[in-house]
Amino acid sequence: MQNYSVAELLEAKNILQEIQIKGWVKTFRSNRFIALNDGSTIKNIQCVIDFDSTPEEVLKLITTGAAIEVKGVLVESQGKGQNVEIQVSEIVVLGASNPEEYPIQPKKHSMEFLRENAHLRIRTNTFSAVMRIRSVLSFAVHQYFINNGFYYFHAPIITGSDAEGAGEMFSVSTLNKKNPPLTESGEIDFKEDFFGKETNLTVSGQLEAETYAMALGKVYTFGPTFRAENSNTSRHLAEFWMIEPEVAFNDLDANMDLSEDFIKYILTYILEHCKDDLEFLEKRLLDEEKSKPAAERSELALRDKLKFVIDNNFKRVSYTEAIEILKNSKPNKKKKFKFPINEWGADLQSEHERYLVEKHFKSPVILFDYPANIKAFYMRLNDDGKTVRAMDVLFPGIGEIIGGSQREERLEVLKEKIQELGIDEKELWWYLDLRKFGTAVHSGFGLGFERMVQFATGMSNIRDVIPFPRTPQSAEF
Amino acid sequence: MQNYSVAELLEAKNILQEIQIKGWVKTFRSNRFIALNDGSTIKNIQCVIDFDSTPEEVLKLITTGAAIEVKGVLVESQGKGQNVEIQVSEIVVLGASNPEEYPIQPKKHSMEFLRENAHLRIRTNTFSAVMRIRSVLSFAVHQYFINNGFYYFHAPIITGSDAEGAGEMFSVSTLNKKNPPLTESGEIDFKEDFFGKETNLTVSGQLEAETYAMALGKVYTFGPTFRAENSNTSRHLAEFWMIEPEVAFNDLDANMDLSEDFIKYILTYILEHCKDDLEFLEKRLLDEEKSKPAAERSELALRDKLKFVIDNNFKRVSYTEAIEILKNSKPNKKKKFKFPINEWGADLQSEHERYLVEKHFKSPVILFDYPANIKAFYMRLNDDGKTVRAMDVLFPGIGEIIGGSQREERLEVLKEKIQELGIDEKELWWYLDLRKFGTAVHSGFGLGFERMVQFATGMSNIRDVIPFPRTPQSAEF
Numbered sequence: 001m002q003n004y005s006v007a008e009l010l011e012a013k014n015i016l017q018e019i020q021i022k023g024w025v026k027t028f029r030s031n032r033f034i035a036l037n038d039g040s041t042i043k044n045i046q047c048v049i050d051f052d053s054t055p056e057e058v059l060k061l062i063t064t065g066a067a068i069e070v071k072g073v074l075v076e077s078q079g080k081g082q083n084v085e086i087q088v089s090e091i092v093v094l095g096a097s098n099p100e101e102y103p104i105q106p107k108k109h110s111m112e113f114l115r116e117n118a119h120l121r122i123r124t125n126t127f128s129a130v131m132r133i134r135s136v137l138s139f140a141v142h143q144y145f146i147n148n149g150f151y152y153f154h155a156p157i158i159t160g161s162d163a164e165g166a167g168e169m170f171s172v173s174t175l176n177k178k179n180p181p182l183t184e185s186g187e188i189d190f191k192e193d194f195f196g197k198e199t200n201l202t203v204s205g206q207l208e209a210e211t212y213a214m215a216l217g218k219v220y221t222f223g224p225t226f227r228a229e230n231s232n233t234s235r236h237l238a239e240f241w242m243i244e245p246e247v248a249f250n251d252l253d254a255n256m257d258l259s260e261d262f263i264k265y266i267l268t269y270i271l272e273h274c275k276d277d278l279e280f281l282e283k284r285l286l287d288e289e290k291s292k293p294a295a296e297r298s299e300l301a302l303r304d305k306l307k308f309v310i311d312n313n314f315k316r317v318s319y320t321e322a323i324e325i326l327k328n329s330k331p332n333k334k335k336k337f338k339f340p341i342n343e344w345g346a347d348l349q350s351e352h353e354r355y356l357v358e359k360h361f362k363s364p365v366i367l368f369d370y371p372a373n374i375k376a377f378y379m380r381l382n383d384d385g386k387t388v389r390a391m392d393v394l395f396p397g398i399g400e401i402i403g404g405s406q407r408e409e410r411l412e413v414l415k416e417k418i419q420e421l422g423i424d425e426k427e428l429w430w431y432l433d434l435r436k437f438g439t440a441v442h443s444g445f446g447l448g449f450e451r452m453v454q455f456a457t458g459m460s461n462i463r464d465v466i467p468f469p470r471t472p473q474s475a476e477f
Numbered sequence: 478m479q480n481y482s483v484a485e486l487l488e489a490k491n492i493l494q495e496i497q498i499k500g501w502v503k504t505f506r507s508n509r510f511i512a513l514n515d516g517s518t519i520k521n522i523q524c525v526i527d528f529d530s531t532p533e534e535v536l537k538l539i540t541t542g543a544a545i546e547v548k549g550v551l552v553e554s555q556g557k558g559q560n561v562e563i564q565v566s567e568i569v570v571l572g573a574s575n576p577e578e579y580p581i582q583p584k585k586h587s588m589e590f591l592r593e594n595a596h597l598r599i600r601t602n603t604f605s606a607v608m609r610i611r612s613v614l615s616f617a618v619h620q621y622f623i624n625n626g627f628y629y630f631h632a633p634i635i636t637g638s639d640a641e642g643a644g645e646m647f648s649v650s651t652l653n654k655k656n657p658p659l660t661e662s663g664e665i666d667f668k669e670d671f672f673g674k675e676t677n678l679t680v681s682g683q684l685e686a687e688t689y690a691m692a693l694g695k696v697y698t699f700g701p702t703f704r705a706e707n708s709n710t711s712r713h714l715a716e717f718w719m720i721e722p723e724v725a726f727n728d729l730d731a732n733m734d735l736s737e738d739f740i741k742y743i744l745t746y747i748l749e750h751c752k753d754d755l756e757f758l759e760k761r762l763l764d765e766e767k768s769k770p771a772a773e774r775s776e777l778a779l780r781d782k783l784k785f786v787i788d789n790n791f792k793r794v795s796y797t798e799a800i801e802i803l804k805n806s807k808p809n810k811k812k813k814f815k816f817p818i819n820e821w822g823a824d825l826q827s828e829h830e831r832y833l834v835e836k837h838f839k840s841p842v843i844l845f846d847y848p849a850n851i852k853a854f855y856m857r858l859n860d861d862g863k864t865v866r867a868m869d870v871l872f873p874g875i876g877e878i879i880g881g882s883q884r885e886e887r888l889e890v891l892k893e894k895i896q897e898l899g900i901d902e903k904e905l906w907w908y909l910d911l912r913k914f915g916t917a918v919h920s921g922f923g924l925g926f927e928r929m930v931q932f933a934t935g936m937s938n939i940r941d942v943i944p945f946p947r948t949p950q951s952a953e954f
Contacts, residue, residue, distance in 0.1 A: 038694045149484075156954065177654070177665050195949070211954075215501070224701065473671075475674060
């Protein structure tokens with residue numbers, strides 16, 4: 001007896017004698033037909049059992065969610081809907097699943113209910129499809145960078161550096177919370193803490209990645225990052241995975257090329273490797289959108305949206321040009337934007353980004369050369385003295401999906417900026433060292449992985465594209 | 478002018494006109510020969526400049542660590558030690574590196590000094606070799622699992638569950654440390670904390686991975702995990718990366734097969750993909766060991782040690798057999814073990830594990846069926862009632878490199894164990910659900926990634942195989 005997976009059997013070209021398979025019952029109908037799934041694919045294999053020769057007490061245990069082992073022969077299917085099926089000669093129920101108690105019944109559950117049962121929601125078609133795509137997308141990320149001569153850099157998660165300022169941080173400590181040690185002046189004595197100093201969870205691995213890029217040339221991170229912001233939205237997680245490539249000698253143009261090439265590669269990869277799961281999610285999304293007013297429905301089906309990104313050149317537009325376009329746009333004139341665009345310097349909101357992508361250019365857009373004062377301290381100052389070499393990649397339906405920049409490589413300019421912002425130079429001594437010793441032009445960007453999974457799967461809430469989401473007031477499991 | 482990397486040029490078969498390359502100066506001798514490196518390989522390319530036509534002020538800036546751009550022609554080398562070299566027609570110093578200040582001079586630095594300069598140590602041959610191998614090894618991990626039908630599962634980093642008990646945990650919080658909110662009874666009011674409950678950094682993603690294995694079939698984690706233990710040793714980090722596969726329907730034998738196959742794959746992969754870096758590190762290790770007494774030197778060179786693991790069948794031995802062997806061993810009888818083995822039930826130390834691998838069996842060893850009371854609560858109890866289906870994979874020079882088990886799939890047995898240990902069932906409601914609904918035999922293991930990188934690179938201190946190590950009293954950068 002050889003063991004097979006559902007995926008293997010569905011691809012089998014011949015009749016197979018003496019097969020064995022283990023999985024979970026999705027449905028059981030007419031006391032004869034078991035739809036069996038083992039997670040290897042979204043598709044089930046039909047197992048046909050002989051009602052008469054199967055004991056009553058076994059039949060009773062064949063319910064949704066039960067783990068079973070089946071032996072038999074793989075044959076061409078007599079029925080519709082599948083090419084092959086298993087004629088079962090032996091069935092063993094490994095683990096029952098009491099239908100009175102099992103939460104995941106073959107019916108529609110609310111997303112909120114499934115979030116409360118995040119340990120079981122992976123047993124639904126939707127979540128298994130999403131998480132398989134998440135896995136394939138992860139692999140595509142690694143494959144892309146490794147194929148292109150990058151090295152994977154593991155950025156530290158616990159950090160003693162708080163200069164990055166990308167957001168609120170979580171504190172990490174082993175101090176007694178109720179009676180923390182105090183200094184003579186009555187402050188918390190962090191010398192007594194595990195690391196001998198105040199530490200937090202990282203908000204970005206970029207600064208550390210720069211140290212590696214300036215020696216290995218091309219590196220990327222792919223790891224968890226954290227924001228302690230009280231944002232209860234469908235776009236924010238307190239814990240999420242981020243991808244941050246960083247490349248020595250790349251200027252902003254090369255950085256744009258990299259971002260476009262990278263995105264197109266990973267989306268092409270899943271179109272090729274996740275056909276069944278994407279097909280399922282595309283249908284799901286169409287169903288979901290039927291209940292929406294026509295104006296809120298997507299113009300494109302899921303896979304067409306991926307192809308839209310793959311097939312179009314990303315339109316590269318300066319921030320200044322974009323402001324002109326937005327200022328003169330219909331929705332701005334008709335006061336349809338929630339945040340009207342009146343002048344240069346405004347921070348763009350998702351509604352503006354989506355207008356540029358979906359209405360004006362009808363292609364993904366890369367905006368660049370943003371006002372210095374709305375961007376981070378490490379971005380390279382342009383000669384105009386007021387813009388920096390920042391870039392944001394904008395997507396349909398989402399807005400910003402990537403933020404990046406050419407980094408300020410000039411020691412004096414960087415020092416001035418740090419001083420202006422009141423950051424202590426000592427905090428960044430090692431970052432400044434990169435500009436002291438063998439400095440060079442370099443660039444990179446950050447991509448919030450879950451945003452990309454959302455885009456690739458069409459899931460509307462970011463909590464549904466990560467196995468166990470962490471959000472304000474919620475860290476179950 | 479086309480841009481090349483050092484790796485590309487060293488592999489070029491022909492003379493190349495009009496090439497351009499950017500990198501950092503490793504050494505500059507006789508005012509003529511620059512050894513240039515860009516991180517793409519451990520090897521440098523020799524750039525020959527025309528002393529007479531190069532301005533004095535440029536020559537002065539060509540010092541170790543300086544970033545330069547070079548244009549010229551790739552030709553066959555006239556000198557020894559390299560096949561090709563660049564005849565430089567133009568050189569630009571992009572970023573100087575003051576030799577009076579630059580810490581990374583072409584000489585031997587102490588490892589401690591390099592740790593204090595972890596942002597620059599990657600510019601040394603040793604660290605660039607180690608970190609390139611780390612990257613390739615990471616990719617091999619992903620490739621192995623994806624090729625074998627696994628899905629990559631991102632385990633949560635912040636966890637509200639503290640039942641795993643694998644070690645001391647770091648607390649994660651946004652509460653005001655000096656004046657935390659208190660409940661009426663004077664305890665910390667965690668309802669006011671970000672997640673509305675007490676949360677910590679994960680020590681293992683296994684329990685969560687089990688929830689996914691029981692739906693997707695085969696999953697693996699590869700992410701950071703944490704231990705807040707005050708262990709200042711060359712084998713412990715407070716933050717390290719762990720790999721944890723988990724497979725539905727696998728029993729312990731299949732789990733052993735998986736661990737052996739997996740290890741052999743990733744080590745074979747780096748032997749094939751990291752030839753130059755391994756060769757360098759092998760020489761380095763030989764040099765390092767020259768200063769040691771003969772008895773402490775490794776019997777095998779670095780790559781031979783990798784081949785030793787690849788070429789030998791892992792010997793599978795029960796704990797009970799191992800205790801007999803150890804009890805009757807020479808070092809035990811001669812009282813050479815620091816922890817003498819007197820009776821069944823003893824927890825094995827590194828010295829015992831190494832004896833079994835290096836002296837007795839002369840092959841990697843998998844020990845299995847350990848006493849229940851020295852292993853974790855979730856391991857499957859054997860019919861003898863006193864041992865569990867645990868396994869440890871033991872390596873030469875290291876001892877335990879993998880720990881795993883078949884998991885207890887029987888609800889009642891697991892509940893009893895939890896009760897015995899005084900764990901609140903409510904804490905593990907979701908874990909118990911897996912045994913209530915469609916339970917099945919399943920198994921998995923954990924591999925501390927840095928231990929494997931240590932083995933693969935021959936580095937004696939674990940702090941030197943992760944970019945920015947976190948250890949007691951140290952979280953710099």
